[in-house]
Amino acid sequence: MTATPVMVSPPKARRVRHERTGWGTVLLFLAPALVLLLIFLVYPTLSTLRMSVDRGLGGNFSRFVGLDNYISLLNTPSFVGSIINNVLWIVFYTTFVILFGLAIAVVAMRVRYESTIKAIVFLPMAIAATALGVIWAFVYATDSNIGLLNALLGVIRIGPISWLGNPSFVNAALIAVGIWGSTGFATVILSAALKGIPTEILEAARTDGANEFQIFWRIIVPMVSLPISVLAVTLIVNVIKLFDIPYVMTQGGPGNASRVIAFEMYKQDFAAGLYGKAAAVAVIMLILLIPVMIFNVRRFRSSAVV
Amino acid sequence: MSTNVATERIAVPAGETVSARVLRALNRTPVHIFLGIIAVIWLAPTIGLLVTSFRPRSDIQSTGWWEVLGTLRFTLENYQSVINANGMGRAFLNSLFIAVPSTLLPLLVCSLAAYAFSWLRFPFRDTIFLVIVALLMVPVQVAFLPVQQLFAPLKLTQGFFGIWLAHTAFALPFGIFLLRNFFITLPRDLIEAARIDGSSTLGVFRNIVVPLSVPALAAYGIFQFLWVWNDLLMALIFIGNNANYPMTIQVTTLLGTYGSEWHLLAASAFLLMFVPLAVFFSLQRYFVQGLLAGSVK
Numbered sequence: 001m002t003a004t005p006v007m008v009s010p011p012k013a014r015r016v017r018h019e020r021t022g023w024g025t026v027l028l029f030l031a032p033a034l035v036l037l038l039i040f041l042v043y044p045t046l047s048t049l050r051m052s053v054d055r056g057l058g059g060n061f062s063r064f065v066g067l068d069n070y071i072s073l074l075n076t077p078s079f080v081g082s083i084i085n086n087v088l089w090i091v092f093y094t095t096f097v098i099l100f101g102l103a104i105a106v107v108a109m110r111v112r113y114e115s116t117i118k119a120i121v122f123l124p125m126a127i128a129a130t131a132l133g134v135i136w137a138f139v140y141a142t143d144s145n146i147g148l149l150n151a152l153l154g155v156i157r158i159g160p161i162s163w164l165g166n167p168s169f170v171n172a173a174l175i176a177v178g179i180w181g182s183t184g185f186a187t188v189i190l191s192a193a194l195k196g197i198p199t200e201i202l203e204a205a206r207t208d209g210a211n212e213f214q215i216f217w218r219i220i221v222p223m224v225s226l227p228i229s230v231l232a233v234t235l236i237v238n239v240i241k242l243f244d245i246p247y248v249m250t251q252g253g254p255g256n257a258s259r260v261i262a263f264e265m266y267k268q269d270f271a272a273g274l275y276g277k278a279a280a281v282a283v284i285m286l287i288l289l290i291p292v293m294i295f296n297v298r299r300f301r302s303s304a305v306v
Numbered sequence: 307m308s309t310n311v312a313t314e315r316i317a318v319p320a321g322e323t324v325s326a327r328v329l330r331a332l333n334r335t336p337v338h339i340f341l342g343i344i345a346v347i348w349l350a351p352t353i354g355l356l357v358t359s360f361r362p363r364s365d366i367q368s369t370g371w372w373e374v375l376g377t378l379r380f381t382l383e384n385y386q387s388v389i390n391a392n393g394m395g396r397a398f399l400n401s402l403f404i405a406v407p408s409t410l411l412p413l414l415v416c417s418l419a420a421y422a423f424s425w426l427r428f429p430f431r432d433t434i435f436l437v438i439v440a441l442l443m444v445p446v447q448v449a450f451l452p453v454q455q456l457f458a459p460l461k462l463t464q465g466f467f468g469i470w471l472a473h474t475a476f477a478l479p480f481g482i483f484l485l486r487n488f489f490i491t492l493p494r495d496l497i498e499a500a501r502i503d504g505s506s507t508l509g510v511f512r513n514i515v516v517p518l519s520v521p522a523l524a525a526y527g528i529f530q531f532l533w534v535w536n537d538l539l540m541a542l543i544f545i546g547n548n549a550n551y552p553m554t555i556q557v558t559t560l561l562g563t564y565g566s567e568w569h570l571l572a573a574s575a576f577l578l579m580f581v582p583l584a585v586f587f588s589l590q591r592y593f594v595q596g597l598l599a600g601s602v603k
Contacts (some may be wrong), residue, residue: 033419040475128536
């Protein structure tokens, strides 16, 4: 690498920060990032848009079909089912992660072992979703010598229930794994936000005779509403990109019962050589994420002096 | 934490009677019960896996791991067989061989770019930066087909080079965003003084910005390392050679083929978790910082 010599500031150097840096230097710092972004993010996005309006069978992109791929997706039961599953995930996963995270953060603040509790709940965040899948495949196992859940239910003479093999339970079972995995993240974020609430406000409310429930709903919740909304957006993005848990635990089954969009794209379309349809699913995922993109850019522009 | 303890001590009057203290503890009992239940729910599944991984196959099939105190027989055989016979040893090395360059490369490329966005002046700087913030949300799925087409003639998915590049590229928006937000907080005077003293831009970067940013670089590095270590999807797409599969793919395959060989599954899943857990326990502070900062990813 040849570093372009940089102008040593002339005597009027007080204004050095307003001087433009030489092009050579700028390129030295920026070129690796920009080249990679162009090749792996910008070009593929445009190219995928183009592929999504082509038949694209087996990688042959020469037959323009307009919106056919999108229309055919909407007529594919497994794709519609996967969208419905993503909606289930968004509703239940997001709600329960935030509720549990907030409850644990609020309650743990009152004890001395707060940091230990937070570490315990946070631990699954470190672990691969693949490993979470195996951990919970054990918990859900129908064999009551393996599956803790069915063993516990056996004590009160219920079951054994095939949590992952029954279409009416499988989504709840997978969403529970997701909640278990992400609650620690919400706990740590919300705990930090709670610590930011001035104690004077809480003291004042207690002096005025507010009980703990009033304090929670009227003071704490409104004061952490911004972190909660950022958290909710993050969790929704997680759901839209969700792949590992259904892939590892059920392969989308039984039947198509637990499929989600990202899984559908990989398994049904990409692996099957239906590249035009696969591209269309990728575009749909991108479109679902565009509001978040705008949200991020707006938030960034308003918070930082750009 | 220390301030908490201090305020709590002040809050307790020095002359508190024993009965008052007992009463206070009783009031807290529901709190302790709630947190105890939470701790059990969050620990039991993982402990179950750990215990199972060390139990002999016959014990696993005849009694639950929660009855382990009745049998108390442990073995390393499960680990021996998954490492040798089921390819987990090789997969462990593959995971390392994927994750280390996929961490170092983004650290280098991101910190260079982040420095340009925070301390260099050039046209369209802020516009380009906003585009990068927007790219944060591009799902990796859009790269599957086009990048595979690019890689195919170069045979990049046969080795590790393709996945290093893909991981690096998809790490950039977040890494640049995170490090830039840290770099702009560095003291302006220090950087300008170095420039006036005749330091080159690269010199300022290497001798001032990088040493002052070690905590941020560590937090990002740990985040990125675990991200790659735990990744399944990118590996499925960009590793075309079975011999190069990382542990995430290997464990998934075992779950599919040996669904009821619990002794093998437990040991292999624990091998996959071992490195992240070690990182978690030894570098918890940086780790949590990194993940919190990663809340936008």
